[in-house]
Amino acid sequence: MPYERRLIAIAGTSGSGKGTVIASLKERHPEFVYPVSLTTRAPRPGEIDGVTYHFVTEDAFLRAAEQGELLEWAVNHEKEYYGMLKKPVEDALAAEKTVVREMSLAGIVTLRKTPLAEQLYAIFLIPPSEEVMRARILKRSALPEEEVTRRLATAKKEIEMASICDVSILAEEGKQAEIYALVEGAIRRSASSHL
Numbered sequence: 334m335p336y337e338r339r340l341i342a343i344a345g346t347s348g349s350g351k352g353t354v355i356a357s358l359k360e361r362h363p364e365f366v367y368p369v370s371l372t373t374r375a376p377r378p379g380e381i382d383g384v385t386y387h388f389v390t391e392d393a394f395l396r397a398a399e400q401g402e403l404l405e406w407a408v409n410h411e412k413e414y415y416g417m418l419k420k421p422v423e424d425a426l427a428a429e430k431t432v433v434r435e436m437s438l439a440g441i442v443t444l445r446k447t448p449l450a451e452q453l454y455a456i457f458l459i460p461p462s463e464e465v466m467r468a469r470i471l472k473r474s475a476l477p478e479e480e481v482t483r484r485l486a487t488a489k490k491e492i493e494m495a496s497i498c499d500v501s502i503l504a505e506e507g508k509q510a511e512i513y514a515l516v517e518g519a520i521r522r523s524a525s526s527h528l
Contacts, residue, residue: 340426340449341365341516342436342498345458346488348469350504351435354458354512358433361513366425366432371397371406374413387418404449407439409487415440426452433516438494445497454519455498456512460488461505 345351359367372386373394382388389397394414398406404423406416417434425432426449436444441455460466463485470476470484495501500515 339431339454339519340422340444340452341431341433341519342441342444342453342455343433343458344436344438344441344455344491344495344498345504346460346466346491347484348466348488349458349460350469351458354504354509355433355435357509358513358516362431362433364430366421366430368418368421368425368432368434370434371403371416371418372413374415404447405436405440405443407437407443409437422449438491438497441497454516455500456515457495457498457501458504458512459492459495459501461503463488 343351343354355367358365369383370386371389371394373389373391374386376382376385376388380386380388391414394406394416397403397418398416402419403416404419406414409415415437417436417440422432422434436455438457441453444450444453460469466485466488467481470481476484499519502511502515504512
């Protein structure tokens, strides 16, 4: 059965494994579209501008938002802007392709109020414990304790809001197959509902 177009949002706390899930999906489903987002944060080691994110200044980001170039955007951890460019997503969906993107809960709330809401399927990843979350955050890059504490506090708020997603899953090691099944199941249900 061919895949119906879908907009799949992978959301979750810092250290929940969103990037790992998306990297695995890219290998499993290269036919999906994985749009590159804008962010004002600095690149981490190994990240490439235009591949991992479009790394831009705050002025450039806000200008894109004001000119209507962003489908959704939010401020994460009270200081960094992240946003989804509108054109690549709309073009992919118009071509009946599946779009997979990491998204904030604020972005999901925004998209639930747009015509794309019918195509949106949101999965929220929850880390198995605060200790695991802390270890994953610090594994990515060395951060001051103040920043780690802020991310952990944000994570608690996000977990409380997780019900805005279609499904939540505990992001433990070895759960990738369940996550693939959620994504693929959502797309197949969409396809069958349009037959």
